[in-house]
Amino acid sequence: MTDKKKQTASNESESERQAQDDMANDGAAGETPSEPAPVTESQPEKSRPSRKLTKKEILAHLSEKNEKLLNLVKQNKALEIEIKNLKDRWLRTAAEFENYRKRTRKEWDLLQQQAKGEVILEVLSVVDDFERAFSVVGDRDDDFVTGMQLILNNLTATLEKLGVSRIEALDSPFDPNYHMAVAHLEKEGAEPDHVIEIVQHGYLLGETVIRPAKVVIAK
Numbered sequence: 001m002t003d004k005k006k007q008t009a010s011n012e013s014e015s016e017r018q019a020q021d022d023m024a025n026d027g028a029a030g031e032t033p034s035e036p037a038p039v040t041e042s043q044p045e046k047s048r049p050s051r052k053l054t055k056k057e058i059l060a061h062l063s064e065k066n067e068k069l070l071n072l073v074k075q076n077k078a079l080e081i082e083i084k085n086l087k088d089r090w091l092r093t094a095a096e097f098e099n100y101r102k103r104t105r106k107e108w109d110l111l112q113q114q115a116k117g118e119v120i121l122e123v124l125s126v127v128d129d130f131e132r133a134f135s136v137v138g139d140r141d142d143d144f145v146t147g148m149q150l151i152l153n154n155l156t157a158t159l160e161k162l163g164v165s166r167i168e169a170l171d172s173p174f175d176p177n178y179h180m181a182v183a184h185l186e187k188e189g190a191e192p193d194h195v196i197e198i199v200q201h202g203y204l205l206g207e208t209v210i211r212p213a214k215v216v217i218a219k
Contacts, residue, residue, distance in 0.1 A: 186218065
């Protein structure tokens with residue numbers, strides 16, 4: 001075989017191999033890997049149709065609601081009872097405090113009255129001394145007696161301002177609440193159990209006897 005023929009056969013073989021390679025490449029290029037379809041937007045699921053409740057389920061639901069309602073009613077009654085008890089306790093406490101306040105006020109007023117009465121009794125003893133002195137002086141009329149009478153009048157006026165008043169006992173029926181009998185005497189024309197003589201005058205402080213009148217009563 002000549003060199004020209006060898007060259008021609010070599011070229012043909014080379015062309016065949018090139019053609020086979022191109023076909024292989026085209027086949028490989030034509031095969032494309034399968035890819036998942038692009039996800040655009042998820043479609044909303046179809047809502048399931050609502051299932052009707054059975055009679056048993058309805059009764060169970062109503063029973064549960066009724067039980068809750070009964071519990072609320074019980075709690076409400078318990079709270080009402082507690083409120084009533086608290087209100088009763090508050091009213092009792094308020095009443096006890098009011099009674100305590102009144103009792104304390106009364107005791108305080110009584111204590112003041114007693115203290116005031118003790119002082120007045122001391123002053124009344126001075127008044128008694130003045131009266132005894134004037135009973136001895138009699139009808140004597142001079143500056144000294146006049147001055148002493150003015151002092152007694154001022155003292156008596158001061159006692160009246162303090163609420164002190166004399167018990168009028170002469171010729172009145174004997175009353176143990178205001179009088180203290182020191183003797184029983186027979187007196188012509190006098191009514192029995194009536195005061196015929198005053199030994200010592202009695203006095204009131206307001207409506208309270210701070211000193212009963214010492215008297216002689218008729219038999």
